[in-house]
Amino acid sequence: VRLLGLRDVLFGRKKLAEPRDDRLFSLTTAAVTMETELGLKPAGAAAVAFKPQSSGEFRSAFDEIDQLVEAVAQSSGSEIERKSDEFGFDWIIVRDPQLEDLVGAAHTLASEMTAKGFGPQLLAAMFRFDGGEHPVYWIYGFKRGAFWPFVPLGDQKRDNATELELKAKLEKELPVEQDLTRWLALFDAPV
Amino acid sequence: MLLTLALVLVLYAAIAIGVIALLFTASHIALYVIIVTGALIAATSIHAGGATNLILRAVGVESGEGAERPRAIAERLATQADVPVPSVYVMESAAPNAFTAGLRRGGAVIVVTDALLDSLDDRELEAVIAHEVAHIANRDAGVMTFASVPRMIGETLVSDQSNLYIFFFFIWPLGLPLLGVGSILTLALSRYREFAADRGSALLTGRPQDLMSALQRIDGVGHAIPNADLRGIGRAEALCIVASGGTRFALLRDHPPLEQRLARLAAMAREQGEAIGP
Numbered sequence: 001v002r003l004l005g006l007r008d009v010l011f012g013r014k015k016l017a018e019p020r021d022d023r024l025f026s027l028t029t030a031a032v033t034m035e036t037e038l039g040l041k042p043a044g045a046a047a048v049a050f051k052p053q054s055s056g057e058f059r060s061a062f063d064e065i066d067q068l069v070e071a072v073a074q075s076s077g078s079e080i081e082r083k084s085d086e087f088g089f090d091w092i093i094v095r096d097p098q099l100e101d102l103v104g105a106a107h108t109l110a111s112e113m114t115a116k117g118f119g120p121q122l123l124a125a126m127f128r129f130d131g132g133e134h135p136v137y138w139i140y141g142f143k144r145g146a147f148w149p150f151v152p153l154g155d156q157k158r159d160n161a162t163e164l165e166l167k168a169k170l171e172k173e174l175p176v177e178q179d180l181t182r183w184l185a186l187f188d189a190p191v
Numbered sequence: 192m193l194l195t196l197a198l199v200l201v202l203y204a205a206i207a208i209g210v211i212a213l214l215f216t217a218s219h220i221a222l223y224v225i226i227v228t229g230a231l232i233a234a235t236s237i238h239a240g241g242a243t244n245l246i247l248r249a250v251g252v253e254s255g256e257g258a259e260r261p262r263a264i265a266e267r268l269a270t271q272a273d274v275p276v277p278s279v280y281v282m283e284s285a286a287p288n289a290f291t292a293g294l295r296r297g298g299a300v301i302v303v304t305d306a307l308l309d310s311l312d313d314r315e316l317e318a319v320i321a322h323e324v325a326h327i328a329n330r331d332a333g334v335m336t337f338a339s340v341p342r343m344i345g346e347t348l349v350s351d352q353s354n355l356y357i358f359f360f361f362i363w364p365l366g367l368p369l370l371g372v373g374s375i376l377t378l379a380l381s382r383y384r385e386f387a388a389d390r391g392s393a394l395l396t397g398r399p400q401d402l403m404s405a406l407q408r409i410d411g412v413g414h415a416i417p418n419a420d421l422r423g424i425g426r427a428e429a430l431c432i433v434a435s436g437g438t439r440f441a442l443l444r445d446h447p448p449l450e451q452r453l454a455r456l457a458a459m460a461r462e463q464g465e466a467i468g469p
Contacts, residue, residue, distance in 0.1 A: 049422070087422035124421060139421070160407065160416050161314060165400035168457035180407055184421035 020145030023175045024107050027127060027138060027147065030174040031099050034129060037169055040136055043128040045191040046102035047093045048109050049085075050121045061116040065109065066092075072108050076101040083190045089123060091190050102127060110142060126150075128191045134159060136166065138174075139186060146177040156187055192383040199376050202341045202369070209365065228344055257281050261303050264317050268324045268395055277301045277327060281308065287409045289319050291326045294336060299327045307409070315405035318396050325391025331384045339377045345370030374443075381445045389452055390459065399456040399463070406456075410449045 034040040052058065069092065073080045078096035085091065094105040106125040113119055125140040137150040149166040151159040163183065167176050177183060210225060262279040269276045277291070277299040284304035293299035301323045303316075311319065326332070348366025393399035407415050446452075 085422070087420070089422050141421075156418065158416070158418065161398065161400040161404035163416065164403040164407070164453070164457070165398075165460050168400065168403075168460035171457070172461075180416045183416045184419055185417070186421050 020142060023145050023147075024103055024110070024125065024140055026174050027103055027140075028100050030170050031129075033170060033173060035131075038132065038166070040129040040131040042097075042099040042102070043130040043135065043191075044097045044102075045093065045095050046106055046125065046127045047091045047189060047191045048106050048125045049089045049091050049123040049186070049189075050113065050118075051088065051123060052090045053118070053121065058118060058121075061118060062113075065112045065116065068112055069105060069109050073105060076104065078102070078105060080105075081190075085188075085190070093190055099127070106140075124186065126186060126189055126191055132162065134162075136162070137186070137189070137191075138166075139184075141177065141182070144177055144182065146175045148177040148183040150183070150185060152185065152187055156185075158185060192380065192387070195376055195380045195383065196338070198372075199338045199341070199380070202372060202376065206341060206344065206369070228340070257305075258303075260308065260313075261301070261316060261320055264313075264320050265301055265324065268317070268321050269327075271395055272321075272324050272328045272391075274324065274328045275299070277324070279303070281305055287311070289323055291323045291332060293327075294333045296327055296330065299332070301327075310408060311405055314396075314398065314401045315408065318392050318398065318401035319405050319409075321392035321395040322388045322402060324395065325388040326384070328391060329384065329387055331388065335377070335381060335384065338380050339373070341369050342373030342377050345373050378443060378445050382447045385446050386452070386455060389456060393456055393459045397463075399459040403453050403456045403460075406449060406452060 031042060052062070070080055072078075073094065073096075076096065076098070078094050078101050081093040081095070083091045083093060092105075092109055094102050096102055096105070106127075110119075110122055110125070113122055119142075122142040124142065127138045127140070129136040129138070132151075134151050134153060137152075138147045139150050140147050149163040151162045151166075153159050170176065206228070210228075258279045258281045261281070265279050266276050275297040277293070278301070280300060280302045282302050282304050285306050287304060287307040287310045289301065289303040289307055291299060291301050301320065303320070307319065308316065345366045345368070348362050349370055389402060392402045396402070
């Protein structure tokens with residue numbers, strides 16, 4: 001958790017926080033515990049959500065990023081899909097049976113967007129796991145550099161008990177967001 | 192917890208020594224203290240049924256109507272915990288909460304608010320009732336009553352409104368330390384008993400996560416997992432970047448902070464996943 005700098009406090013924040021994608025990879029080690037202790041397996045799908053800009057600068061930068069992600073996906077045999085949602089966010093969906101490839105694709109997209117100066121547009125990455133009563137998601141917030149669990153039950157409800165169990169069992173190996181009020185939902189996500 | 196209990200006993204001994212000393216110096220004050228103590232102990236050890244009825248009338252509890260859902264859960268858990276089945280009442284209140292009354296295990300009463308029934312699902316409600324059943328199994332009402340007598344004596348002495356000089360010179364110096372030390376010890380003990388009841392609930396239900404889920408929901412403001420969508424909050428998030436909520440002075444809390452309770456339950460959830468023994 002980063003603290004606000006003194007300058008931010010005195011003058012107010014001038015820009016959105018830069019993303020942190022360095023902790024994404026801890027999900028691959030945590031996946032072992034998820035399977036042995038909770039019987040949850042990667043569902044072979046992940047997605048990254050970001051807010052597109054209408055500027056030509058963003059469009060041309062994003063075309064380059066898109067091509068790179070596509071190339072990376074082809075080399076690892078992943079499928080890529082693109083979708084927009086009613087909140088005005090774009091999603092890049094990756095399908096691959098290997099969790100490492102899913103994490104790798106999300107990391108490539110995030111680091112390329114950051115390198116091109118569009119890091120603040122990144123919202124979250126989402127990884128799906130199956131094997132329980134309901135699908136389990138780990139959401140990675142790029143701003144906070146932390147994961148939080150999300151178990152939607154349908155009808156805009158979520159299973160807090162399972163989410164808290166996931167936190168309890170995985171917070172030793174996964175950077176889990178400690179502030180529960182930040183565990184925001186991503187209902188009807190395309191994965 | 193043992194240390195706190197021992198300190199309570201030391202406090203009782205100090206009162207006894209003080210009273211004996213007074214008997215030789217100022218016997219009328221000693222008599223006053225003895226009578227007050229006696230009255231308090233008598234009042235708190237009224238027959239359990241009578242006492243709980245008093246409590247129920249004081250909080251305006253509905254009769255047992257509409258309590259089928261929590262009653263069925265309480266019956267099951269009480270059998271499991273091997274305590275007499277408590278009566279279950281539903282109280283009208285906008286605040287989701289639950290408490291236990293009754294000095295003896297038999298004749299104990301669990302009161303839940305209708306807001307609690309509305310806001311929790313069956314598993315969460317079971318976890319909260321299991322917490323209350325654990326209070327009954329641990330005889331917490333009795334223990335807390337015993338431990339709070341020094342504080343109540345202190346309160347009685349300090350709240351004496353007579354204008355006699357004797358009041359300032361003798362009663363206050365007697366009452367203030369009793370009130371201060373008694374309060375801190377009672378509150379510390381109460382926090383320990385809460386942790387113990389949380390643990391009992393987790394053992395009874397086998398699912399610490401259900402109590403964790405219920406606690407974050409009941410504790411509500413500034414703690415709960417949101418139902419809002421990450422995409423819908425927009426710029427408001429930037430304003431909330433600094434964690435909200437400060438903690439009250441820890442010594443003066445009767446319940447441990449939510450974070451500590453969740454952390455201990457999380458440790459139990461982890462232990463449950465581990466293989467037992469070599």
